[in-house]
Amino acid sequence: MSEQSQSAQSEPTEPTGAAPEVGTARVKRGMAEMLKGGVIMDVVTADQAKIAEDAGAVAVMALERVPADIRAQGGVSRMSDPDMIDSIIETVSIPVMAKARIGHFVEAQVLQSLGVDYIDESEVLTPADYSHHIDKWQFTVPFVCGATNLGEALRRITEGAAMIRSKGEAGTGDVSNATTHMRTIRDEIRRLTSLPEDELYLAAKELQAPYELVKEVATNGKLPVVVFTAGGIATPADAAMMMQLGAEGVFVGSGIFKSGNPEQRAAAIVKATTFYDDPDVIAKVSRGLGEAMVGINVDDIPVPHRLAERGW
């Protein structure tokens, strides 16, 4: 990733008036910049949110069931109960994120009115629309979306996503899909930077993304928004590996509260994310964590039940 953090075409223009402006692209993307180097933890109760904050989480993701339970219990999975989100907002002082179903713009409107700080338009919940994602430009609250490759990431940014995460295969404790997504996005960006300008038109067609955005990524060698990793991260070493692969931060779903000792594991993953390039620190924090979540191999999940394939 290059040092260059400002982007050309998608750089929001300077507002002309002096009056305070909310909900600008810069404010939304800037919020994600502040989360960098941090760990965002899935929580289903206010007590878990407190544990996450005490462990050093940069934000919590409020949801009704962690992905591992959604997977085990099946059924339609939806936005969380507003009472539960309220209780988490009241309990912690760090940012609170929450998930809306893909395409469910009214769930997103509700989450914005509750005052959540970021909405995850998430494949972990059951999609509400199999053709359209939410038009995220219509909101003051920023959105994070999942992506398995560069084209998908660029389509989400075009719809207004202010942050991208890998999809991984949530609720498995198997990090292999997150690895694939991070490598794919990184490799596709690298390929774009090596193309002559006249081949970017075809690249945009192949990526099914707007030419201007493709050109911007080719010029800067990075996406115009922050990229986190998500899906299957269960250990400090998993988190550190994703950071070494170019993730700018980590989402941990079922990995913490489905493990033997959530407090200690949460704190260990936070430390390993900061010192992701220092094996001595990672070794030290990996000791005595008790049992990791049991886990499922992605290959053992029938294709129709794979969450990463939701969204397009």
Added chain:
Amino acid sequence: MSGPLIGVLALQGDVREHTHALRASGAEVVPVRRLSELAAVEGLVIPGGESTTMDRLLKVFELYEPLRARIADGLPVYGSCAGMILLADRILDGAGGQATVGGLDMTVRRNAFGRQVDSFEEDLDAPLLGAGEGDAPLHAIFIRAPWVEEVGPGVEVLATVRSGPAAGRIVAVRQGVLMATAFHPEIGSDHRVHRAFVDLVLANRRREESAAAADL
């Protein structure tokens, strides 16, 4: 004169943006996560990020006391947003048990402007940061930002909010070699705040050099 060696506290937050803004302002920049790295720098930036996360990491990696010792010894430090919270002697609305490095005689209220939906951008006047009459205003980005509730007698106010419900709130301060802003000048291409800090570090270096010469 060579550019000063300035560290960016790299426990969490927008380290890359500060690094970029400092380099563009003529500094050599290194990330600081360890004691040896802290010992080597002539100035330090505490970036934007989550102040509770930085608090926990400063505690577990035992960096609080060494950092306070270097500040007591005259190290120039600039903090933006979370960095402002960490430089405050007193904070309001902190998470349970949240500590600060301290050094700036002020009370800072965390998340004072509200939640993310209230985050905003606005132009500011700040003559001491190169945005006075006749200059382009300083375009400031506030993200779940704190504000300064009150300052002690030795603290200079560098900028206040111009309009809206929070008009008049203090959002940039300096006390000796310590500087803090509630907003994020590292986001964007206007580096006047970082240049002011680099100048502060250079002035501090000259002062220390002449003091050392006087001792001989």
